[in-house]
Amino acid sequence: MTRVQKEKIFSGALAFLTLCACSILAFILFAVFSRGFAALSWEFISSEARDFGAKGGILYQIFGTLLLMFASTTICLPIALGTALYQTEYLKSSFWKKAFKIFMASLNGMPTIVLGLAGYLFFGKFLGIGVSWLTGALILAAMIIPTAHAAILEAIETLPEHYQETGISLGLKPNQRIIAVVIPHSVYGIITGTLLGLARAGGETAAIMFTATAFSGVTLPKSITEPVATLQTHILVLAQEATNPIALANAWGSASVLLGIVFFLILGAKSIRNRLTWELER
Amino acid sequence: MALLSMALGIGIVAYLFWEGGPFIWNQGTQFLLGLDWFPGEDYGAAPMIFGSAAVTLMALIFSTPLALASAIYTAEFLDPRRRLTVKAIMEILAGVPGIVYGLLGVSLLSVWVRDVFNLLDGYTLFSASILLAIMILPTIMTLSEDAINSTPAEHRQAASGLGLTKLEILFSVALPHAAPGIAGAILLAIGRAMGETIAVMLVIGGLDRIPEPWFDVFSSGQSIASKLGREAAETLGSGEHWSALMALALILFFLVIFLTAFGNWLIKGFRK
DSSP states (O other): OOHHHHHHHHHHHHHHHHHHHHHHHHHHHHHHHHHHHHHOOHHHHHSOEETTTTEEOOHHHHHHHHHHHHHHHHHHHHHHHHHHHIIIIIOOOHHHHHHHHHHHHHHHHSOHHHHHHHHIIIIIIISOOOSSHHHHHHHHHHHHHHHHHHHHHHHHHTSOHHHHHHHHHTTOOHHHHIIIIIHHHTHHHHHHHHHHHHHHHHHOOTTTTTTTBOSSSOOSOSSTTSOBOOHHHHHHHHHTTTTOHHHHHHHHHHHHHHHHHHHHHHHHHHHHHHHHHHHHHO | OHHHHHHHHHHHHHHHHHHHHHHHHHHTHHHHHOOOEETTTEEOOHHHHHHHHHHHHHHHHHHHHHHHHHHHHHHHTSOHHHHHHHHHHHHHHHHSOHHHHHHHIIIIIHHHHHHHTTOSOSOSHHHHHHHHHHHHHHHHHHHHHHHHHTSOHHHHHHHHHTTOOHHHHIIIIIHHHHHHHHHHHHHHHHHHHHHOOHHHHHHSBOOOSOOSSTTOTTSOBOOHHHHHHHHGGGGTTOHHHHHHHHHHHHHHHHHHHHHHHHHHHHHHHHHO
16 A cells, blocks of 8 residues: 555545544534424424423523623623733733633633532522522633633734734723724624623523522513523423423424524624624734 | 632631531541431431442443533534534533533433333432533533644644654543643542432432442432432521531532632643
Protein backbone atom coordinates (compact mmCIF):
# COMPACT_ATOMS: atom_id res chain seq x y z
CA MET A 1 0.00 0.00 0.00
CA THR A 2 1.38 3.37 -0.96
CA ARG A 3 1.40 6.33 1.37
CA VAL A 4 -1.27 8.09 -0.64
CA GLN A 5 -3.57 5.10 -0.54
CA LYS A 6 -3.07 4.85 3.18
CA GLU A 7 -4.08 8.45 3.55
CA LYS A 8 -7.20 7.95 1.42
CA ILE A 9 -8.37 5.01 3.53
CA PHE A 10 -7.64 6.85 6.77
CA SER A 11 -9.41 10.04 5.75
CA GLY A 12 -12.37 8.05 4.47
CA ALA A 13 -12.73 6.34 7.83
CA LEU A 14 -12.47 9.68 9.62
CA ALA A 15 -15.09 11.20 7.32
CA PHE A 16 -17.44 8.37 8.17
CA LEU A 17 -16.93 8.87 11.92
CA THR A 18 -17.46 12.61 11.58
CA LEU A 19 -20.70 11.94 9.77
CA CYS A 20 -21.72 9.63 12.61
CA ALA A 21 -20.98 12.35 15.18
CA CYS A 22 -22.98 14.92 13.26
CA SER A 23 -25.88 12.59 12.64
CA ILE A 24 -26.38 12.31 16.41
CA LEU A 25 -27.87 15.78 16.28
CA ALA A 26 -30.10 14.82 13.36
CA PHE A 27 -31.22 11.76 15.28
CA ILE A 28 -32.06 13.78 18.40
CA LEU A 29 -33.99 16.35 16.41
CA PHE A 30 -35.90 13.66 14.56
CA ALA A 31 -36.62 11.64 17.69
CA VAL A 32 -37.95 14.61 19.61
CA PHE A 33 -39.82 16.51 16.94
CA SER A 34 -41.39 13.52 15.21
CA ARG A 35 -42.94 12.47 18.51
CA GLY A 36 -43.54 16.01 19.68
CA PHE A 37 -45.52 17.16 16.67
CA ALA A 38 -48.16 14.57 17.38
CA ALA A 39 -48.86 16.27 20.69
CA LEU A 40 -48.36 19.83 19.56
CA SER A 41 -51.43 21.86 18.81
CA TRP A 42 -52.63 25.33 19.57
CA GLU A 43 -54.74 23.92 22.36
CA PHE A 44 -51.70 22.17 23.88
CA ILE A 45 -49.71 25.38 23.96
CA SER A 46 -52.50 27.63 25.14
CA SER A 47 -54.24 25.67 27.86
CA GLU A 48 -53.23 24.71 31.37
CA ALA A 49 -52.18 21.26 32.55
CA ARG A 50 -54.81 18.96 34.04
CA ASP A 51 -54.59 15.62 35.82
CA PHE A 52 -50.95 16.14 36.82
CA GLY A 53 -49.89 16.88 33.28
CA ALA A 54 -51.38 13.74 31.77
CA LYS A 55 -54.01 15.88 30.08
CA GLY A 56 -54.26 19.46 28.99
CA GLY A 57 -51.55 21.79 27.84
CA ILE A 58 -48.42 23.53 28.95
CA LEU A 59 -49.33 27.23 28.95
CA TYR A 60 -48.03 27.97 32.45
CA GLN A 61 -45.00 25.76 31.98
CA ILE A 62 -43.94 27.83 28.98
CA PHE A 63 -44.60 30.97 30.96
CA GLY A 64 -42.51 29.75 33.89
CA THR A 65 -39.56 28.77 31.72
CA LEU A 66 -39.61 32.12 29.94
CA LEU A 67 -39.98 34.00 33.23
CA LEU A 68 -36.97 32.24 34.78
CA MET A 69 -34.92 32.74 31.60
CA PHE A 70 -35.57 36.46 31.33
CA ALA A 71 -35.37 37.20 35.04
CA SER A 72 -32.05 35.39 35.40
CA THR A 73 -30.59 37.06 32.32
CA THR A 74 -31.68 40.48 33.57
CA ILE A 75 -29.90 39.84 36.87
CA CYS A 76 -26.85 38.30 35.23
CA LEU A 77 -26.21 40.84 32.48
CA PRO A 78 -25.12 43.84 34.59
CA ILE A 79 -22.87 41.58 36.69
CA ALA A 80 -21.26 39.90 33.69
CA LEU A 81 -20.83 43.19 31.83
CA GLY A 82 -19.49 44.93 34.93
CA THR A 83 -17.01 42.14 35.60
CA ALA A 84 -15.80 42.10 31.99
CA LEU A 85 -15.40 45.88 31.86
CA TYR A 86 -13.66 46.06 35.22
CA GLN A 87 -11.33 43.28 34.18
CA THR A 88 -10.34 44.89 30.86
CA GLU A 89 -10.52 48.62 31.56
CA TYR A 90 -9.60 49.17 35.20
CA LEU A 91 -7.72 46.15 36.47
CA LYS A 92 -3.96 46.48 36.11
CA SER A 93 -2.50 43.70 38.23
CA SER A 94 -1.94 40.54 36.24
CA PHE A 95 -2.40 38.45 39.39
CA TRP A 96 -5.99 39.59 39.77
CA LYS A 97 -6.67 39.20 36.06
CA LYS A 98 -5.52 35.61 36.31
CA ALA A 99 -7.57 35.12 39.48
CA PHE A 100 -10.69 36.30 37.66
CA LYS A 101 -10.04 33.93 34.78
CA ILE A 102 -9.61 30.95 37.08
CA PHE A 103 -12.65 31.98 39.05
CA MET A 104 -14.86 32.23 35.98
CA ALA A 105 -13.62 28.89 34.65
CA SER A 106 -14.42 27.24 37.99
CA LEU A 107 -17.88 28.78 38.17
CA ASN A 108 -18.46 27.55 34.63
CA GLY A 109 -17.43 24.03 35.53
CA MET A 110 -19.35 23.90 38.79
CA PRO A 111 -21.96 21.13 38.76
CA THR A 112 -25.34 22.81 38.50
CA ILE A 113 -26.85 20.61 41.19
CA VAL A 114 -24.26 21.87 43.69
CA LEU A 115 -24.98 25.42 42.61
CA GLY A 116 -28.68 24.78 43.08
CA LEU A 117 -28.26 23.35 46.58
CA ALA A 118 -25.90 26.03 47.80
CA GLY A 119 -27.94 28.76 46.12
CA TYR A 120 -31.14 27.55 47.72
CA LEU A 121 -29.52 27.62 51.13
CA PHE A 122 -28.21 31.12 50.61
CA PHE A 123 -31.06 32.83 48.76
CA GLY A 124 -33.96 30.65 49.85
CA LYS A 125 -33.16 30.04 53.51
CA PHE A 126 -30.60 32.62 54.59
CA LEU A 127 -32.27 35.51 52.76
CA GLY A 128 -35.69 33.96 53.38
CA ILE A 129 -37.09 33.94 49.84
CA GLY A 130 -38.00 30.25 50.06
CA VAL A 131 -38.87 28.02 47.12
CA SER A 132 -39.78 30.70 44.60
CA TRP A 133 -39.09 31.81 41.09
CA LEU A 134 -36.89 34.59 42.41
CA THR A 135 -34.60 32.05 44.11
CA GLY A 136 -34.48 30.10 40.85
CA ALA A 137 -33.70 33.20 38.83
CA LEU A 138 -30.88 34.17 41.20
CA ILE A 139 -29.36 30.66 41.05
CA LEU A 140 -29.65 30.56 37.27
CA ALA A 141 -28.12 34.03 37.08
CA ALA A 142 -25.07 32.77 38.99
CA MET A 143 -24.92 29.81 36.64
CA ILE A 144 -24.98 31.82 33.39
CA ILE A 145 -22.60 34.59 34.48
CA PRO A 146 -19.57 32.74 32.99
CA THR A 147 -21.39 32.17 29.68
CA ALA A 148 -22.35 35.80 29.23
CA HIS A 149 -19.02 36.97 30.62
CA ALA A 150 -17.01 34.92 28.13
CA ALA A 151 -18.95 36.25 25.12
CA ILE A 152 -18.68 39.88 26.29
CA LEU A 153 -15.00 39.52 27.13
CA GLU A 154 -14.27 38.09 23.70
CA ALA A 155 -15.98 41.05 22.02
CA ILE A 156 -14.08 43.59 24.15
CA GLU A 157 -10.73 41.90 23.71
CA THR A 158 -11.06 41.68 19.91
CA LEU A 159 -11.79 45.40 19.73
CA PRO A 160 -9.15 46.94 17.44
CA GLU A 161 -6.38 48.53 19.50
CA HIS A 162 -6.58 51.88 17.70
CA TYR A 163 -10.18 52.47 18.81
CA GLN A 164 -8.97 52.52 22.39
CA GLU A 165 -5.92 54.59 21.48
CA THR A 166 -8.10 57.18 19.76
CA GLY A 167 -10.15 57.42 22.89
CA ILE A 168 -7.08 57.86 25.06
CA SER A 169 -5.62 60.50 22.77
CA LEU A 170 -8.86 62.47 23.05
CA GLY A 171 -8.22 62.53 26.78
CA LEU A 172 -11.20 60.38 27.68
CA LYS A 173 -11.27 58.90 31.14
CA PRO A 174 -11.86 55.12 31.42
CA ASN A 175 -15.54 55.57 32.22
CA GLN A 176 -16.04 57.92 29.29
CA ARG A 177 -14.18 55.48 27.06
CA ILE A 178 -16.43 52.66 28.17
CA ILE A 179 -19.56 54.58 27.26
CA ALA A 180 -18.27 56.11 24.02
CA VAL A 181 -16.05 53.35 22.65
CA VAL A 182 -16.17 49.98 24.34
CA ILE A 183 -19.89 49.37 24.80
CA PRO A 184 -21.07 50.62 21.38
CA HIS A 185 -18.47 48.50 19.61
CA SER A 186 -18.94 45.35 21.63
CA VAL A 187 -22.72 45.42 21.52
CA TYR A 188 -22.76 42.28 19.36
CA GLY A 189 -20.83 40.45 22.04
CA ILE A 190 -23.28 41.63 24.65
CA ILE A 191 -26.22 40.41 22.57
CA THR A 192 -24.56 37.05 21.86
CA GLY A 193 -23.78 36.62 25.54
CA THR A 194 -27.36 37.42 26.46
CA LEU A 195 -28.80 34.93 23.97
CA LEU A 196 -26.43 32.14 25.02
CA GLY A 197 -27.20 32.90 28.66
CA LEU A 198 -30.93 32.69 27.93
CA ALA A 199 -30.44 29.38 26.14
CA ARG A 200 -28.42 27.90 28.98
CA ALA A 201 -30.89 29.07 31.60
CA GLY A 202 -33.76 27.63 29.58
CA GLY A 203 -32.11 24.24 29.30
CA GLU A 204 -31.25 23.86 32.95
CA THR A 205 -33.20 21.53 35.19
CA ALA A 206 -31.07 20.32 38.09
CA ALA A 207 -30.50 23.76 39.58
CA ILE A 208 -34.18 24.69 39.72
CA MET A 209 -36.01 21.44 40.29
CA PHE A 210 -36.35 21.84 44.04
CA THR A 211 -35.60 25.53 44.39
CA ALA A 212 -38.01 27.34 42.11
CA THR A 213 -40.68 25.03 40.81
CA ALA A 214 -43.82 23.26 41.85
CA PHE A 215 -45.39 20.61 39.72
CA SER A 216 -49.16 20.94 39.90
CA GLY A 217 -51.71 23.57 40.65
CA VAL A 218 -49.47 26.44 39.70
CA THR A 219 -50.79 29.25 37.57
CA LEU A 220 -49.37 32.73 37.23
CA PRO A 221 -47.25 33.68 40.26
CA LYS A 222 -48.90 36.46 42.24
CA SER A 223 -45.76 37.60 44.00
CA ILE A 224 -42.01 37.15 43.72
CA THR A 225 -41.97 34.50 46.42
CA GLU A 226 -44.16 31.94 44.68
CA PRO A 227 -42.91 28.93 42.74
CA VAL A 228 -43.68 28.52 39.05
CA ALA A 229 -44.14 25.52 36.79
CA THR A 230 -41.50 25.05 34.10
CA LEU A 231 -41.18 22.97 30.96
CA GLN A 232 -38.05 21.29 32.30
CA THR A 233 -39.58 20.00 35.51
CA HIS A 234 -42.78 19.15 33.64
CA ILE A 235 -40.80 16.86 31.32
CA LEU A 236 -38.95 15.44 34.33
CA VAL A 237 -42.12 14.39 36.08
CA LEU A 238 -43.80 13.08 32.94
CA ALA A 239 -40.67 11.14 31.98
CA GLN A 240 -40.87 9.23 35.23
CA GLU A 241 -44.32 7.97 34.21
CA ALA A 242 -42.89 6.44 31.09
CA THR A 243 -45.56 3.74 31.04
CA ASN A 244 -48.47 6.14 30.51
CA PRO A 245 -48.62 6.85 26.75
CA ILE A 246 -50.56 10.13 27.01
CA ALA A 247 -48.19 11.53 29.64
CA LEU A 248 -45.27 10.50 27.46
CA ALA A 249 -46.78 12.18 24.41
CA ASN A 250 -47.15 15.37 26.42
CA ALA A 251 -43.54 15.05 27.57
CA TRP A 252 -42.39 14.87 23.93
CA GLY A 253 -44.56 17.87 23.10
CA SER A 254 -43.02 19.87 25.95
CA ALA A 255 -39.54 18.73 24.91
CA SER A 256 -40.17 19.96 21.35
CA VAL A 257 -41.19 23.37 22.63
CA LEU A 258 -38.18 23.57 24.94
CA LEU A 259 -35.78 22.41 22.25
CA GLY A 260 -37.34 24.90 19.82
CA ILE A 261 -36.80 27.80 22.25
CA VAL A 262 -33.20 26.83 23.04
CA PHE A 263 -32.18 26.23 19.41
CA PHE A 264 -33.76 29.47 18.28
CA LEU A 265 -31.61 31.35 20.82
CA ILE A 266 -28.38 29.50 19.99
CA LEU A 267 -28.84 29.98 16.25
CA GLY A 268 -29.61 33.65 16.84
CA ALA A 269 -26.41 34.04 18.85
CA LYS A 270 -24.41 32.25 16.17
CA SER A 271 -25.68 34.38 13.30
CA ILE A 272 -24.96 37.56 15.25
CA ARG A 273 -21.46 36.37 16.09
CA ASN A 274 -20.80 35.53 12.45
CA ARG A 275 -21.86 39.04 11.54
CA LEU A 276 -19.49 40.37 14.17
CA THR A 277 -16.48 38.54 12.74
CA TRP A 278 -17.53 39.58 9.26
CA GLU A 279 -17.56 43.24 10.33
CA LEU A 280 -14.16 42.92 11.95
CA GLU A 281 -12.63 41.41 8.84
CA ARG A 282 -14.07 44.09 6.60
CA MET B 1 -20.02 44.10 40.05
CA ALA B 2 -16.78 42.25 39.75
CA LEU B 3 -16.58 41.98 43.51
CA LEU B 4 -20.18 40.84 43.66
CA SER B 5 -19.57 37.97 41.25
CA MET B 6 -16.42 37.01 43.13
CA ALA B 7 -18.20 37.15 46.49
CA LEU B 8 -21.00 34.99 45.14
CA GLY B 9 -18.63 32.22 44.19
CA ILE B 10 -16.64 32.36 47.40
CA GLY B 11 -19.85 32.42 49.44
CA ILE B 12 -21.04 29.22 47.81
CA VAL B 13 -17.76 27.42 48.44
CA ALA B 14 -17.62 28.63 52.03
CA TYR B 15 -21.14 27.42 52.56
CA LEU B 16 -20.38 23.94 51.23
CA PHE B 17 -17.42 23.73 53.59
CA TRP B 18 -19.50 24.91 56.51
CA GLU B 19 -22.17 22.26 55.95
CA GLY B 20 -20.23 19.35 54.54
CA GLY B 21 -16.76 19.77 55.97
CA PRO B 22 -17.44 18.80 59.60
CA PHE B 23 -19.34 15.71 58.44
CA ILE B 24 -16.41 14.37 56.44
CA TRP B 25 -14.10 15.33 59.29
CA ASN B 26 -16.16 13.47 61.92
CA GLN B 27 -17.05 10.39 59.92
CA GLY B 28 -13.80 10.15 57.99
CA THR B 29 -13.14 6.86 56.30
CA GLN B 30 -16.46 5.48 57.50
CA PHE B 31 -18.13 7.97 55.17
CA LEU B 32 -15.75 7.67 52.26
CA LEU B 33 -15.49 3.88 52.26
CA GLY B 34 -18.83 2.90 53.74
CA LEU B 35 -20.98 0.69 51.55
CA ASP B 36 -24.43 1.38 52.98
CA TRP B 37 -26.56 4.47 52.82
CA PHE B 38 -29.55 4.38 55.14
CA PRO B 39 -30.60 7.90 56.14
CA GLY B 40 -30.57 8.13 59.91
CA GLU B 41 -28.16 5.22 60.38
CA ASP B 42 -25.33 4.79 57.94
CA TYR B 43 -23.91 7.16 55.42
CA GLY B 44 -21.46 5.43 53.09
CA ALA B 45 -20.41 7.25 49.97
CA ALA B 46 -18.46 4.48 48.26
CA PRO B 47 -21.28 3.29 45.94
CA MET B 48 -21.85 6.81 44.66
CA ILE B 49 -18.16 7.49 44.18
CA PHE B 50 -17.83 4.18 42.38
CA GLY B 51 -20.88 4.94 40.23
CA SER B 52 -19.61 8.37 39.21
CA ALA B 53 -16.21 6.97 38.33
CA ALA B 54 -17.58 3.98 36.39
CA VAL B 55 -20.10 5.98 34.40
CA THR B 56 -17.60 8.70 33.56
CA LEU B 57 -14.92 6.24 32.53
CA MET B 58 -17.25 4.35 30.23
CA ALA B 59 -18.59 7.57 28.73
CA LEU B 60 -15.01 8.56 27.94
CA ILE B 61 -14.28 5.21 26.32
CA PHE B 62 -17.35 5.55 24.09
CA SER B 63 -16.96 9.21 23.34
CA THR B 64 -13.27 9.94 22.91
CA PRO B 65 -12.54 7.89 19.74
CA LEU B 66 -15.51 9.36 17.89
CA ALA B 67 -14.83 12.89 19.11
CA LEU B 68 -11.14 12.75 18.27
CA ALA B 69 -11.77 11.24 14.84
CA SER B 70 -14.20 13.99 13.93
CA ALA B 71 -11.93 16.65 15.43
CA ILE B 72 -9.02 15.42 13.30
CA TYR B 73 -11.11 15.19 10.16
CA THR B 74 -12.66 18.62 10.68
CA ALA B 75 -9.36 20.34 11.40
CA GLU B 76 -7.19 18.62 8.82
CA PHE B 77 -9.33 17.52 5.90
CA LEU B 78 -12.32 19.86 5.64
CA ASP B 79 -12.43 23.20 3.83
CA PRO B 80 -13.13 26.24 6.05
CA ARG B 81 -16.81 26.54 5.23
CA ARG B 82 -17.63 22.90 5.97
CA ARG B 83 -15.47 23.14 9.05
CA LEU B 84 -17.64 25.94 10.40
CA THR B 85 -20.75 23.89 9.62
CA VAL B 86 -19.49 20.91 11.59
CA LYS B 87 -18.51 23.17 14.49
CA ALA B 88 -21.93 24.80 14.42
CA ILE B 89 -23.54 21.36 14.60
CA MET B 90 -21.40 20.53 17.61
CA GLU B 91 -22.30 23.81 19.28
CA ILE B 92 -25.99 23.10 18.83
CA LEU B 93 -25.52 19.55 20.11
CA ALA B 94 -23.87 21.02 23.20
CA GLY B 95 -26.96 23.17 23.73
CA VAL B 96 -29.48 20.32 23.88
CA PRO B 97 -30.96 20.55 27.38
CA GLY B 98 -30.06 17.75 29.79
CA ILE B 99 -33.70 16.98 30.43
CA VAL B 100 -34.24 16.24 26.72
CA TYR B 101 -31.41 13.71 26.91
CA GLY B 102 -33.08 12.35 29.99
CA LEU B 103 -36.37 11.89 28.17
CA LEU B 104 -34.64 10.21 25.23
CA GLY B 105 -32.83 7.99 27.72
CA VAL B 106 -35.94 6.95 29.59
CA SER B 107 -38.22 6.26 26.67
CA LEU B 108 -35.82 5.07 23.97
CA LEU B 109 -32.32 4.21 25.15
CA SER B 110 -33.20 2.26 28.27
CA VAL B 111 -35.73 0.22 26.30
CA TRP B 112 -33.13 -0.55 23.64
CA VAL B 113 -30.54 -1.51 26.25
CA ARG B 114 -33.05 -3.79 27.92
CA ASP B 115 -34.00 -5.54 24.68
CA VAL B 116 -30.56 -5.78 23.13
CA PHE B 117 -28.85 -7.14 26.23
CA ASN B 118 -31.85 -9.09 27.47
CA LEU B 119 -32.10 -7.44 30.86
CA LEU B 120 -34.92 -7.09 33.34
CA ASP B 121 -34.87 -3.34 32.98
CA GLY B 122 -32.78 -0.83 31.09
CA TYR B 123 -31.94 1.53 33.92
CA THR B 124 -28.27 0.68 34.22
CA LEU B 125 -24.84 2.22 34.57
CA PHE B 126 -24.32 1.31 30.92
CA SER B 127 -27.33 3.37 29.70
CA ALA B 128 -26.23 6.36 31.78
CA SER B 129 -22.74 6.20 30.32
CA ILE B 130 -24.05 6.18 26.74
CA LEU B 131 -26.12 9.29 27.42
CA LEU B 132 -23.10 10.95 29.02
CA ALA B 133 -20.93 9.95 26.07
CA ILE B 134 -23.24 11.88 23.74
CA MET B 135 -23.36 14.84 26.12
CA ILE B 136 -19.57 15.20 26.38
CA LEU B 137 -18.92 14.54 22.69
CA PRO B 138 -19.21 18.24 21.68
CA THR B 139 -16.91 19.32 24.54
CA ILE B 140 -14.09 16.98 23.53
CA MET B 141 -14.62 17.50 19.80
CA THR B 142 -14.76 21.31 19.78
CA LEU B 143 -11.83 21.87 22.14
CA SER B 144 -9.55 19.26 20.53
CA GLU B 145 -10.42 20.64 17.11
CA ASP B 146 -9.33 24.10 18.28
CA ALA B 147 -6.09 22.59 19.54
CA ILE B 148 -5.30 20.74 16.31
CA ASN B 149 -6.34 23.68 14.19
CA SER B 150 -4.03 26.04 16.04
CA THR B 151 -0.87 24.22 14.90
CA PRO B 152 1.33 27.01 13.47
CA ALA B 153 1.16 27.22 9.67
CA GLU B 154 4.99 27.29 9.42
CA HIS B 155 5.24 23.88 11.05
CA ARG B 156 2.79 22.46 8.53
CA GLN B 157 4.57 24.12 5.64
CA ALA B 158 7.91 22.81 6.79
CA ALA B 159 6.46 19.32 6.99
CA SER B 160 4.79 19.43 3.59
CA GLY B 161 8.05 20.85 2.18
CA LEU B 162 9.64 17.57 3.28
CA GLY B 163 7.06 15.78 1.13
CA LEU B 164 4.96 14.38 3.95
CA THR B 165 1.34 13.50 3.22
CA LYS B 166 -1.46 15.06 5.23
CA LEU B 167 -1.67 11.90 7.29
CA GLU B 168 2.02 12.00 8.16
CA ILE B 169 1.80 15.69 8.99
CA LEU B 170 -1.06 14.89 11.30
CA PHE B 171 0.82 12.27 13.28
CA SER B 172 4.25 13.89 13.31
CA VAL B 173 3.35 17.58 13.61
CA ALA B 174 -0.24 18.45 14.43
CA LEU B 175 -1.09 15.81 17.03
CA PRO B 176 2.08 16.21 19.12
CA HIS B 177 1.49 19.95 19.08
CA ALA B 178 -2.15 19.57 20.10
CA ALA B 179 -1.64 16.84 22.72
CA PRO B 180 -1.88 19.07 25.82
CA GLY B 181 -4.96 20.78 24.41
CA ILE B 182 -6.61 17.44 23.75
CA ALA B 183 -5.76 16.23 27.25
CA GLY B 184 -7.27 19.44 28.63
CA ALA B 185 -10.42 18.91 26.58
CA ILE B 186 -10.80 15.40 27.96
CA LEU B 187 -10.36 16.62 31.54
CA LEU B 188 -13.02 19.28 31.06
CA ALA B 189 -15.29 16.61 29.62
CA ILE B 190 -14.73 14.40 32.68
CA GLY B 191 -15.67 17.33 34.87
CA ARG B 192 -18.82 17.87 32.89
CA ALA B 193 -19.77 14.20 32.97
CA MET B 194 -19.33 14.01 36.75
CA GLY B 195 -21.51 17.04 37.37
CA GLU B 196 -24.33 16.05 35.03
CA THR B 197 -27.39 15.32 37.11
CA ILE B 198 -30.70 15.20 35.43
CA ALA B 199 -30.13 12.85 32.49
CA VAL B 200 -28.09 10.42 34.60
CA MET B 201 -30.61 10.49 37.39
CA LEU B 202 -33.37 9.32 35.05
CA VAL B 203 -31.58 6.30 33.59
CA ILE B 204 -29.01 5.13 36.15
CA GLY B 205 -31.53 3.22 38.25
CA GLY B 206 -30.87 4.83 41.61
CA LEU B 207 -29.56 1.86 43.55
CA ASP B 208 -26.98 2.71 46.21
CA ARG B 209 -24.70 -0.25 45.88
CA ILE B 210 -21.61 -1.34 44.06
CA PRO B 211 -22.61 -3.99 41.50
CA GLU B 212 -21.74 -7.66 42.15
CA PRO B 213 -19.26 -8.35 40.59
CA TRP B 214 -18.02 -4.78 40.44
CA PHE B 215 -17.54 -4.77 36.66
CA ASP B 216 -21.16 -5.70 35.95
CA VAL B 217 -22.13 -2.47 34.20
CA PHE B 218 -25.56 -3.80 33.29
CA SER B 219 -26.89 -3.32 36.78
CA SER B 220 -28.37 -0.27 38.41
CA GLY B 221 -26.16 2.15 40.28
CA GLN B 222 -25.96 5.67 41.54
CA SER B 223 -23.64 8.59 40.86
CA ILE B 224 -22.87 11.41 43.28
CA ALA B 225 -24.82 13.93 41.24
CA SER B 226 -27.84 11.68 40.77
CA LYS B 227 -27.87 10.93 44.51
CA LEU B 228 -27.98 14.64 45.23
CA GLY B 229 -30.72 15.15 42.67
CA ARG B 230 -32.87 12.37 44.14
CA GLU B 231 -32.55 13.01 47.83
CA ALA B 232 -31.90 16.70 48.29
CA ALA B 233 -35.58 17.58 47.99
CA GLU B 234 -36.54 15.25 50.86
CA THR B 235 -34.35 16.86 53.43
CA LEU B 236 -33.87 20.40 52.26
CA GLY B 237 -31.87 22.43 54.69
CA SER B 238 -31.02 20.65 57.93
CA GLY B 239 -30.24 17.46 59.78
CA GLU B 240 -27.65 14.77 59.53
CA HIS B 241 -28.94 13.46 56.21
CA TRP B 242 -28.54 16.91 54.74
CA SER B 243 -24.99 17.23 56.08
CA ALA B 244 -24.16 13.89 54.50
CA LEU B 245 -25.51 15.08 51.16
CA MET B 246 -23.55 18.30 51.48
CA ALA B 247 -20.44 16.25 52.16
CA LEU B 248 -21.11 14.41 48.90
CA ALA B 249 -21.58 17.74 47.15
CA LEU B 250 -18.27 18.88 48.57
CA ILE B 251 -16.49 15.80 47.20
CA LEU B 252 -18.09 16.33 43.80
CA PHE B 253 -17.22 20.00 43.88
CA PHE B 254 -13.54 19.33 44.58
CA LEU B 255 -13.26 16.64 41.92
CA VAL B 256 -14.86 18.84 39.30
CA ILE B 257 -13.00 22.03 40.20
CA PHE B 258 -9.70 20.20 40.20
CA LEU B 259 -10.39 18.65 36.79
CA THR B 260 -11.64 21.93 35.32
CA ALA B 261 -8.73 23.95 36.63
CA PHE B 262 -6.16 21.42 35.44
CA GLY B 263 -7.89 21.08 32.07
CA ASN B 264 -8.06 24.83 31.55
CA TRP B 265 -4.45 25.14 32.57
CA LEU B 266 -3.42 22.60 29.93
CA ILE B 267 -5.46 24.33 27.23
CA LYS B 268 -4.24 27.82 28.14
CA GLY B 269 -0.65 26.73 28.61
CA PHE B 270 -0.40 25.33 25.16
CA ARG B 271 -1.96 28.38 23.52
CA LYS B 272 0.95 30.56 24.53
